[in-house]
Each structure stands twice: as structure tokens, then as C-alpha cells.
Amino acid sequence: MQISGAQMVIEALIAEQVEVVFGYPGGAIMNVYDEIYKQKGFQHILVRHEQAAVHAAEGYSKVSGKVGVAMITSGPGFTNAITGIADAYMDSIPLVVISGQVPMSLVGTDAFQEIDAVGISRPCTKHNYLVTDASDLARVLKEAFYLARSGRPGPVHVDIPKDVTAQIANFDYSKDVEIETYKPTVKGNVRQIKKAIEAIAAAKRPLLYLGGGIVNANAADLVREFSKITQIPAVETFMARGVLHHADPLLISMLGMHGSYAANMAMSETDLIIGLGARFDDRVTGKLSEFAKHAQIIHVDIDPASISKIVNAHFPIVGDVKSVLETMIPLAKEQIDPTRYDAWHKTIANFNKLHPLGYSEEGDRIKPQWVVERIGQLLGEDANISTDVGQHQMWTAQFYPFSRPRQWISSGGLGTMGFGFPAALGVKRADPKRVSINITGDGSILMNIQELMTAVEYDLPVVNVILNNNFLGMVRQWQTMFYDKRHSATDLSLQPDFVKLSESFGGIGYRVTTKEEFDAALKDAVEKKVVAIIDVVVNRFENVLPMVPAGGSLFNMMLEYKEK
């Protein structure tokens, strides 16, 4: 088929069964936008800032499990998108990001809106391409989708000069992808798996350490089965919330810097960590030399570079966690005695009793944690929950009753303020039947507030709940605790009227100061089905607790904080 480079982009997206592209046009990508205008195969959603295009594609991908697609122009369009690309890279989210570039004849001349896009995206993509000839486009785009979703997923960036989108060449999308230098390992080594099972059968205090890789592998059901037949207790990373049902008696809680006391103590006392798709992030391990001192480690990860990167694994298993669990489960049934860990369960129950996760009510003041719990009570499983970054994010991770994987969408690795609202738009687009809630902060929401317009235009009724503490709260908390209360540049007393702000875009808004008002506002917002901001006035100086201070060890948590 002889078609233009721009038409090839459309044909490839349709062949990949892409149903939505989040994007923003400009000079270098105009040929492609001209073809978008003519086609009917997918929807294009015009965001109002390129960063939001990428976050929306991330949210879409996280909930649907498909590759998210974003499209932007060269120069400033691309540089605006880079935060989103980096975010997807850190959280292993499969995306294909297509950017326009100045024509090949101008590349390297500091032309108008020229920037070395592949040079910038190289360290924060799984792979990237500068396409110099339209006859490469079919192969490159097909590889891009394949690379994005296979192995350890991640964003792939394809930069296409304007003359290449105009060039006519042959297009054949039927060829299978054949990259001889890229062969991810899916099946785990069976001998190694058998050894791991023997280690579990011999352990006294084994602990499942569940990570985001399980969500990616769609392996939550298998994890639930494995934990049920073995009766091994589990901790979840921030990225793994929802892998086990919140009410599962074997789930201790989230571990790490803001994990629960019991989860962190279990990690400190275990004699065998069974790590599944988790990468021993520094927010999880705390001080490395003190981390899980008594434990041997089984580490299942599809990326060999994740294994023994931070802590040495005694039983490294490279492979897809779903496939590995399929091998493990029948062996576990034969070899593991589920009553073996009864004493261990009692120890953990004691940790839980000693310092349960909680917060104290203070008169009529709304506590931010209450808001999170209340959303959970009112919407529970029926909502998908996105967040921005800060205290509100940690409270959501701690207190929301997650019941399924892909219910939880938050920026973990990069910690990108401004992620939540556009991500929630992508979530709503992927799963329109469920309510899409963005739990956000008064700081973060302003970082992509322009997306109110996108929400109205494309009828994506996200409900933004601001836990408004008039502070860059997470930074304020550190200043209070570790900088002698010098609250440098974190006071956000000056605020817009969020109700009017939302209304001015065509959305709705509520200012909430009591619990009754909150219930009413949430109910109303969900029913009205227009984009909403619920501005909840919460306790200004609330801290996220418990906490492992930076560089501290997991078993040395700060359980409460007393004003000095």
C-alpha cells in the first residue's frame, strides 16, 4: 500500500486497535492531525496541556491494561510532555508517545521549534526512535507497541520529522515483530522455582512482598490463590494496592515509609521474603543495612536488572510473575503445610493490635483520613481512585478500602504533582461505568487545572476531591518535623475560589466544611455526571503517620508526633 507517512500513523493506530489518542497539535505534527480529521477509527481527545496528554494516556493504560497513546508536536509540545513520559517510565506504564519533529533537512540547524527530542527522552523511555524514512514507519510503530507492552512495560517514544509524514512509501503492517536483540524471559526457571518452594516449606515466618508487577501481569487472582492455599501473610507496596482484597485476613497492609507498623515489623521479622514484581524501592526498604536482616529472599521479576540491584536475592527467578505462579501453585499445594505458620500469624496479629493504622477525630473538624474512608464507604469497589502527590496521596494509599487491582492509579516512582486529574480523565475514558475520583491537594490540583476544559468538552465527569489544608502539606510536614517548623514557601493560604473556578469551565463545585456537607456533595457530584471539584476544608496541620524518617530503619517508626 503506497500512502503518506501521516496516513501510516493512522493505519498503525487502527491496526493496534487504539480507541483513543490524547494529544495536542502544532506545526511539525500537522500532517498527522490532518489525517486524524479524516479518519473514524479512533477518538482524539484534545487536552489543554501536553503533560496532561501523557498522564491521561497513563490513566487510560493503567485501568484498561492496554497501551496508552499520546501525540504532540515538536519543541515545546515535546518538552511539555516529558514529565509524563518520565512518570510512565518510573512506574512501568506501557505508552506509545508520537511527536512531530522539524523536517530532516532542518534537523541539526537549531530550526524553529527544534529540540533533540530523542536525546531528551532516551533516559526516560524503554526505547525511542527518530524515523528518518517513511518506509521504516510500519516496522517502527509495530515495534513501539510491542516493546511498550511486552517484558517490563514502559513508554516508547517515536519522533517523526514533518517531511517523513508527507513522504509516500510502501506500508505493510502484517509482518511480525522480529527484534533479535530483544527477547524477554517469560517462563521462570523450573529448578529455581522448585528450590524456592522448598525454601518456603522450610521457612517459619515467610512473607509475601507484593509489587506493581503483579498488576501489570494480571496475576492478582493467582496471588490470591497462592496466599490462600499457603496461608502466608502479605504486605503490599504502594503500587500493589488492590492486589489482595482490603478485607483479606492475610493482608497486613502497605509497608514502607508510610506503611503500617505491623507491615514493617513483619518485614523486619520475616525469615523469607517472597518478592513478586516488587523492586525494593528506597521508600520501602528504609535503611538498607537494617532491612529484613533475618530474611532469605526469593525474588520474582521480569526484569533481571531489578533482581539483586538493591538487596541480594538468594533465589532469583527471572520471568513473568503470572507464569511463575502457575508453576508454583501446584507445587505449593503438594509441599506447603498451611498450618505451619500459625505462630507467625499470632505475632503479626500482635503487631496489629499494638499499633493499628488509625487517626484521631478532633471535634467537628474534618480529618483528611476521614474523607478517604468515607469515599470508601460510599463508593467502595464502584470507584476508580486516582491521586496527586503529597499527604492526601499517602492517606489514600493507607485508608482506602481497595478491593481489586487496577482500581488504584497514582504516581509512585516519580511522584508527579499534577498527575491525578488528567490521569483520572484517562481512567474515566477507559472505564466509563465506574466513578472516577481524583483525591488531590490544594497544591497539586493547580498543576493541571486547565483540564477542566477537557473534562467538559469530552464529557468525562471526574470528581476531584481536594483535601484542602492550605499547605504544600507533605513538604510542610517535613519542615515541621525536621526543619524546626520553618515553613519555607509551603503556605498556600492564598487560594482561588475552587467552586467558581470549576463553574467558570462549565463544571460544578462545592465548598465543604462539615461531614454532612461532604456526603451530600459527593452524592450530588456523582449523580450530576459533570466534572466536579469538592473543596474539603481539612485540618491544616495533620501529619501522615506512622512514618519511617528518611534513612531510618523500618522497625524504628515514628508512631506519633508531638509538637515541640
Place this chain on the structure above:
Amino acid sequence: MEEARRVISVIVLNEASVLSRISGLFAGRGYNIDSLTVAPIPDSKYSRITIVTAGSVRVIEQIIKQLHKLIPVLKVYEHADLVEKEMAMVKIPLGESISDVEALAHAYNGKIVNVSSDTLIVMVADEPHRVGHFLEAIKRFHPKEIVRSGSVALER
């Protein structure tokens, strides 16, 4: 942990961007490069890159895994038992004793490769540490310019 010198060979697809991916990886992750050489492998679509680096066992293991993770990388070898050679050229003003220079070069597997009206160029090819010795020894002939090639290596 002990920092040891290591030689790593990387077989990569011949692509415009591949060298920047590798050097970017080293720079971005804080690994050092003592030397790096690259040339196409004859009659193939691959190139061979030889990198001399230093690091603890754990760092070297990460370097190898991270190199593997790059899409255009086919193979990564860390050499244990290898033959390693490096080349150096030195420009020396004429007026020094040519036969003395020649004798020194000879001891390091080299020779004079060019003589012009006022300088000569001497070349040696030897193990890297021996090239280092040679460059020490040649100092007394007042070298004007020195160039080292970086290591190339083959498994025995």
C-alpha cells in the same frame, strides 16, 4: 567494596543512536568509563564495543544487566580470561636519536611509522599497562603529542 578494573564487550546493532544509548547509560547511572572503543564487526550488521570500567562486583553486575536491557544490545561479555591490547602513537621532534626511539618502540611491539621534516611518529601495540610503561619511557624524547586508542579484547 573493592573496585576492580573490568573489560566488557558489547555486541550491538549498527544504529545511529546506539553509542549515545550506551554512553548515556554510563553517565546517567554514575558508572565510569576508562576507555571505550567501537568498530563494526566485518560482514555483519553488528558492532563491537569494548569498554574498560571499574567497580565493585555488584556495580559491574548492574552495568551488565543495564547494558542488556538496552534494546539494540545483542550480547554482553565480561571478560575474565582475555587477550587485551591497546595501541598508542607518539609524535617526537626530530633531533632525538632515531635509533634510540626505534629500539624503545621495538621493546613494546612497535616501530616508527612516519618521519616528516621536523617530527617522527612512533606507534606501539601492547597490553594497556605496558603501553603505560612505554609512555613513561618515551618521555625523555620530549613527545609533542600522544594518542591512545583504548583497549580491545578477545576471550582466549
